[in-house]
Amino acid sequence: MTTNTTEATPIEATTGGPTLPQERRLVTAIPGPKSQELQARKTAAVAGGVGTTLPVYITAAGGGVLVDVDGNSLIDLGSGIAVTTVGNSAPRVVQAVQDQVAAFTHTCFMVTPYAGYVEVAEALNRITPGDHEKRTALFNSGSEAVENAVKIARKYTGKTGVVVFDHAYHGRTNLTMAMTAKNMPYKDGFGPFASDVYRAPLSYPFRDDQMDGAAAAARAIDQIDKQVGAQNLAAIVIEPIQGEGGFIVPADGFLRALTEWCTANNVVFVADEVQTGFARTGAMFAVEHDDVVPDLIVTAKGIAGGLPLSAVTGRAEIMDSAHVGGLGGTYGGNPLACAAALAVLETIEADGLVDRAAKIGALMTQRLLDLQERDGRIGDVRGRGAMIAVELVRAGTTEPDADLTKRVAAAAHERGVVVLTCGTYGNVLRFLPPLSISDALLTDACDVLDEVFEVTK
Numbered sequence: 295m296t297t298n299t300t301e302a303t304p305i306e307a308t309t310g311g312p313t314l315p316q317e318r319r320l321v322t323a324i325p326g327p328k329s330q331e332l333q334a335r336k337t338a339a340v341a342g343g344v345g346t347t348l349p350v351y352i353t354a355a356g357g358g359v360l361v362d363v364d365g366n367s368l369i370d371l372g373s374g375i376a377v378t379t380v381g382n383s384a385p386r387v388v389q390a391v392q393d394q395v396a397a398f399t400h401t402c403f404m405v406t407p408y409a410g411y412v413e414v415a416e417a418l419n420r421i422t423p424g425d426h427e428k429r430t431a432l433f434n435s436g437s438e439a440v441e442n443a444v445k446i447a448r449k450y451t452g453k454t455g456v457v458v459f460d461h462a463y464h465g466r467t468n469l470t471m472a473m474t475a476k477n478m479p480y481k482d483g484f485g486p487f488a489s490d491v492y493r494a495p496l497s498y499p500f501r502d503d504q505m506d507g508a509a510a511a512a513r514a515i516d517q518i519d520k521q522v523g524a525q526n527l528a529a530i531v532i533e534p535i536q537g538e539g540g541f542i543v544p545a546d547g548f549l550r551a552l553t554e555w556c557t558a559n560n561v562v563f564v565a566d567e568v569q570t571g572f573a574r575t576g577a578m579f580a581v582e583h584d585d586v587v588p589d590l591i592v593t594a595k596g597i598a599g600g601l602p603l604s605a606v607t608g609r610a611e612i613m614d615s616a617h618v619g620g621l622g623g624t625y626g627g628n629p630l631a632c633a634a635a636l637a638v639l640e641t642i643e644a645d646g647l648v649d650r651a652a653k654i655g656a657l658m659t660q661r662l663l664d665l666q667e668r669d670g671r672i673g674d675v676r677g678r679g680a681m682i683a684v685e686l687v688r689a690g691t692t693e694p695d696a697d698l699t700k701r702v703a704a705a706a707h708e709r710g711v712v713v714l715t716c717g718t719y720g721n722v723l724r725f726l727p728p729l730s731i732s733d734a735l736l737t738d739a740c741d742v743l744d745e746v747f748e749v750t751k
């Protein structure tokens with residue numbers, strides 16, 4: 295195993311951000327002794343249901359690295375699950391939050407409002423697809439925003455049915471558990487779930503013989519017509535690229551055909567861009583790749599650089615259909631999170647991060663395609679921009695190989711590269727680097743991936 299393990303003194307990282315040394319550097323085994331100690335405390339103190347992918351305890355992060363309590367510097371290919379898109383402790387975010395925390399921390403927008411909330415709403419209305427009149431409401435988490443999109447669609451249409459798709463992930467609250475496809479670990483034993491949620495087949499080119507988008511949409515619409523009926527359906531909710539379900543990019547034309555059907559049938563088309571939004575895919579929003587304008591778009595994660603914030607943005611007549619007082623929550627659109635979001639949007643625009651995501655995607659995809667040529671266990675390389683994945687199978691088949699995926703992820707972790715897995719079959723290795731990562735770190739991470747695929751043969 296080749297690592298950058300050295301005897302040198304651990305990095306004394308007291309602050310995060312892009313000034314941290316941008317290097318992979320291991321000074322202990324992963325996890326190191328201090329992390330192990332904290333993990334033992336975690337086991338004794340934290341509910342067992344809250345898992346950790348890689349129990350290294352972080353003290354600082356920025357650029358493309360995470361620094362742990364033992365002084366190891368790891369390459370971050372996860373961005374805290376697609377959250378720190380502009381980088382951890384990005385300078386504009388730090389400044390904006392520091393200024394805001396010194397001014398006031400909370401008043402509750404529903405009681406005595408403040409400008410930051412309005413400015414975030416204005417910005418989202420401006421940057422989300424479509425030039426129609428829009429409104430925005432802010433919340434705390436992706437799940438909460440998805441729930442609110444459904445509430446709004448029901449109120450607007452006077453209908454109750456909700457269609458979601460195979461492999462979908464929309465969250466862990468009661469309604470969003472019903473909308474999420476996978477039982478383990480998200481739903482098992484947590485029912486009963488909300489009713490009037492129906493599942494339709496997705497376009498999954500690797501697993502449906504490359505069925506074209508129009509045919510896949512026709513299959514889904516036929517099922518929706520027969521099993522639900524447009525007259526009962528308030529909304530179709532879909533991730534333009536599925537996240538937890540396996541970074542599944544639907545075939546061209548799939549999303550567009552669904553939106554056209556929604557428009558013709560008074561069904562609200564909701565794009566769940568919680569994971570794909572804010573430059574991640576090489577466009578500000580992933581639906582732009584498909585030339586689709588959703589009625590409502592749900593955002594979270596990358597919106598505020600790590601502060602909890604989410605939003606529903608959409609057509610004014612739909613958003614305004616909810617009665618006064620019908621939407622909100624104590625913390626929704628918290629001033630710190632709003633200040634962070636404005637700084638994130640400024641950073642994306644000023645630093646050209648949409649283009650940067652596309653470049654990261656090109657670099658990593660080429661490396662992964664090269665690897666696929668040498669390794670038949672990589673069934674598919676897919677994604678857009680800096681949302682990239684490989685689906686692992688038994689060589690020469692499409693049979694999922696979850697065990698290999700676990701072993702590859704563990705070997706990457708041991709070498710100081712933080713990767714995540716996903717997929718209904720647990721056989722997808724996904725990459726979500728912060729857009730502040732350097733080419734040098736990305737190349738190093740790809741070299742590590744080459745090595746771990748070799749050692750797991």
Ligand SMILES: Cc1ncc(COP(=O)(O)O)c(C=O)c1O
Nearest residue numbers: 435436437463464465537568569
């Ligand atoms: C597409 C999508 N929707 C909704 C959610 C739920 O967001 P949160 O975890 O903030 O509730 C996620 C989280 O991973 C997601 O990826």
